Amino acid sequence: MENEIELKIMLKAENVEALADWFTQQNVLAQATDILGNTYFDTPEQFFAQSKMGLRVRNHNQKYEMTLKIKGEIVDGLHIRPEYNLPLASYRPDFKRLNSHFNLQIPQAEQIAQQLSPTFSTDFTRRKWLIELNQSQIEVALDQGMIKNGFGEEAICELELELKSGSLTDLLALLKQIPRQDGMWFSNLSKAQRGYLVGQxxxxxxxxxxxxxxxxxxxxxxxxxxxxxxxxxxxxxxxxxxxxxxxxxxxxxxxxxxxxxxxxxxxxxxxxxxxxxxx
Known part of the structure; x- marks a missing residue:
């Protein structure tokens, strides 16, 4: 289990390249571009949505990982929440194994596992930079793509700053240095929350x-x-x-x-x- 600590900023498309250029000029330890395919699963009664959780399987270069994100604290775009990650052999989720592996003690885990079906997808290109600031390492992810469900689709254009190691003070310091302009805003909506709401x-x-x-x-x-x-x-x-x-x-x-x-x-x-x- 990991505690994910990140800031989420939504962007208008015209702001993307200027921000990408700015991050490239910082103290970058590593950078990469990934194409990520994500399918979110739920039961017919939407157990995970009702519990304010999200269960996804991510495909990155034909390597699969299942992630369960638990409700945490989300205020002013600052997301602090536990998440559980487990590698998979295929895109099919194995919720029963995840529940057992992390001793989550979620009631009726076997029944939930049997009822899972794809609910929506979030497919996007992620440009990311690992930036060192003082004694902290912060991963910056710039995501562009689409959320799709059975009711419609919606663009993804957002920035995430995740504290990988160090202090929240340094995360805030980097945030305060980012060039600010119209068409940027903090959001409490995760991709998973948006996936349940697109077209509805x-x-x-x-x-x-x-x-x-x-x-x-x-x-x-x-x-x-x-x-x-x-x-x-x-x-x-x-x-x-x-x-x-x-x-x-x-x-x-x-x-x-x-x-x-x-x-x-x-x-x-x-x-x-x-x-x-x-x-």
């Missing part, structure tokens, strides 16, 4: 309505922001966001522009810095 606006709205009833504060604010950036106009959600954020955004278009702006990125960066300073 009604399902996404149901999740947001449930969050409005049960959540509050910064966690709810970030969920509303992800929703506004993703779907078409919903004035009820915009009103809720305005009240919670203390803003007066007058239209859905204005809200989307604000939530993908350099100014909003910097506001969230300041929140991340404050949160890490308390730890």
């Amino acid at each position: 606006a009604v399902k996404f709205k149901q999740q947001i309505s449930k969050a409005i009833e049960s959540s509050s504060g910064e966690a709810l604010l970030q969920q509303l922001a992800d929703y506004i950036r993703t779907v078409e106009q919903d004035l009820e959600v915009l009103d809720c966001f305005n009240q919670l954020a203390g803003l007066q955004l007058n239209s859905w278009t204005e809200a989307k522009q604000y939530l993908t702006s350099k100014a909003y990125f910097e506001e969230n960066l300041a929140k991340i810095e404050q949160r890490l300073a308390k730890n």
